Each structure stands twice: as C-alpha cells, then as structure tokens.
Amino acid sequence: WLIHTPLSEKVADQCLERCQKGERLLIPIMGTEMQSTLQRLWPDPSLTLSEATLQDYALLASIDFQHPLFAPFADPRYNDFSKIHFWKHHLVIGPDWEDPAHSVPALFDNRQPAWIVKTQGRGKMFVLTSSWAPKDSQLALSTKFVPLLHTILEEGNTTRGLETQYTVGDKIDSNAWKDLEPLSITRPDGVTDTVPEGQGYGQTHEPGLYTVKANGSFEWTFAVNMSSREGRTQPLPVETFEGLGILTKRPEQGSADRVEEEASREASTRLLKAREIEGQQQYWKWALCAVLLLLAGETYLSGRTLRRQIG
Secondary structure (H helix, E strand, O other): OEOOOOOOHHHHHHHHHHHHOOOEEEEEOOOHHHHHHHHHHOOOOOOEEEEOOOOOOEOEEEEOOOOOOOHHHOOOOOOOOOOOOEOOOEEEEOOOOOOOOEEEEEEEOOOOEEEEEEEEOOEEEEEEOOOOOOOOEOHHHOOOHHHHHHHHHHOOOOOOOOOOEEEOOOOEOHHHHOOOOOEEEEOOOOOEEEEOOOOOEOOOOOOEEEEEEEOOOEEEEEEEEOOHHHHOOOOOOHHHHHHOOOOOOOHHHHHHHHHHHHHHHHHHHHHHHHHHHHHHHHHHHHHHHHHHHHHHHHHHHHHHHHHHHHO
C-alpha cells in the first residue's frame, strides 16, 4: 500500500490492521501534514515531523547493505548512491530507535534517518523521510528506484511462497508458510487439517478452494485444479488397452473373428499350394518340350545320315 497523503483516522486504522495481518505500507513523507497519519500508523501520538534544514541538498551517506532493503545493491558495481540528491527531507522525532521493531537501513549525511523500516505484526512499514517527487529528490530518476520498489514489495512478504493455483496431488513445501505457525488448512469438503511446524502439506487430493489460517489473523485461499492432462481427448490405440490386459471385444465377437482369421489363413495356404503345384507343372512342360526337341533333332540327324549312306 502506498500512502503519500494524509488519511482519516478510520482509514489509517484500517491500513494499520491490514499491515498487522501481513501487508506492507510504503510511506514517503512529502510534508509535515503527514504527522497525524504517521502517528496513527506507528502508533505513537508523541511522534512529530519537522522539515530538515539543508544548505543545498542531502545525500545518502550511511547505508546498511546487509539490510534486506539494500541487500540487492551490496555488489560494489551497484552500491553507489552518491549521485542521488535530496532537495528536501523531514526529521522524525519521538520514536525509540533502540526498539528492535525499528531499523534504519539508511542515513542522510546529516545523520538523520532516510529510510525507516518498522515491523507491525506480520507486516512492515517502509518510511522514506523524503519522497521521489522531482521537487524533493532525484530518486525517481535513478536506476536504483525500480529495484528498490521491487525489494519493498518482496521484503516481509509472508505469502511469497504461497501460490494461488495448484494441481491435484501437489505437495506444498513448508517454506510457503514460513513463520506462520500455528497453521490450519480447510479443505473443500470442510475438513480442517492442522499442519505441524516445519512440515509441508500434501492432502491436495480434491479439487476446489483451500483456506489457510494462522495466528487468528492471517488468511490465504488457494485453488487446487485437475491436471491439464485430464482434458486430453485423443483416442488411444486399441493395442494400448490390450497390452494392459483389458478386454476390448465381446467374447462372441472375438470367437467369430478368430474363425474368420483361421478360414483366411487356410485359404491362403491352399492358394500357396495351388501356386506351387502350378509352378511344378510349368517345369514339366518345359522338360517335355526339351525332350521333344531332342527327339526331333535326333530324327533329323538320323534321316540325314541314312540319305548319305544310300547315295
């Protein structure tokens, strides 16, 4: 949630409640008129805001790159924030900075907080004591701006491991609800399962909506759907079923088919034998022709020899 203008007490209380349930609030302070809203969100009625006195501009002089907010910039190639000028920023007076619920990952060169991160229940508040409006700073023009916003969206996200869609049979890893114990999950049939600390959840056998609840305030709903493979309608070859031992024909139909197959095989056998006999007969014909030719030749030679003897 981005809060950059003053809120009514009712809306501020609603935002605080959402934050305590796990939401994140990003609050750039654009003027001292944000004081009442910040008091309500902190909540601390003694908290005050005042505009810092600057000669020219302020720079980020002390940054904790071990803090999750600035950890993505820890590499020396990306940790130069000296080119970002802040024309205006505010002093937050009143909070106990020793309180472990607060952290100040970045200071201006006047040693005043630039970024303040405050834990609120299961959520977090990110307070920038300036803003990214061009009249206040050059932050929006910097290449650091978008990664910084992305980190804020991810930092403190208690549901980052929870998806909204799963498939029947999927097992949900315990990292999906890290730090959310004690935890219960209500299935579509109304049965509620208690998930032991550090364990995943694998009772996703029924499609429908599952509701996750923890600590009396956190709630998350996800859907379990049938696998997309269930929608495949391509017919399988009959051989696939027969290979699994599934009967694909009626017994009487199978018997008739077998009789027909046997008759077909017998007919083929007879045909082959007939062709073999016919082939053998063809051989006798050629042999007979050869014998006749020999006899004719012998008769011709005998007659010729006899005429010579008589002559």
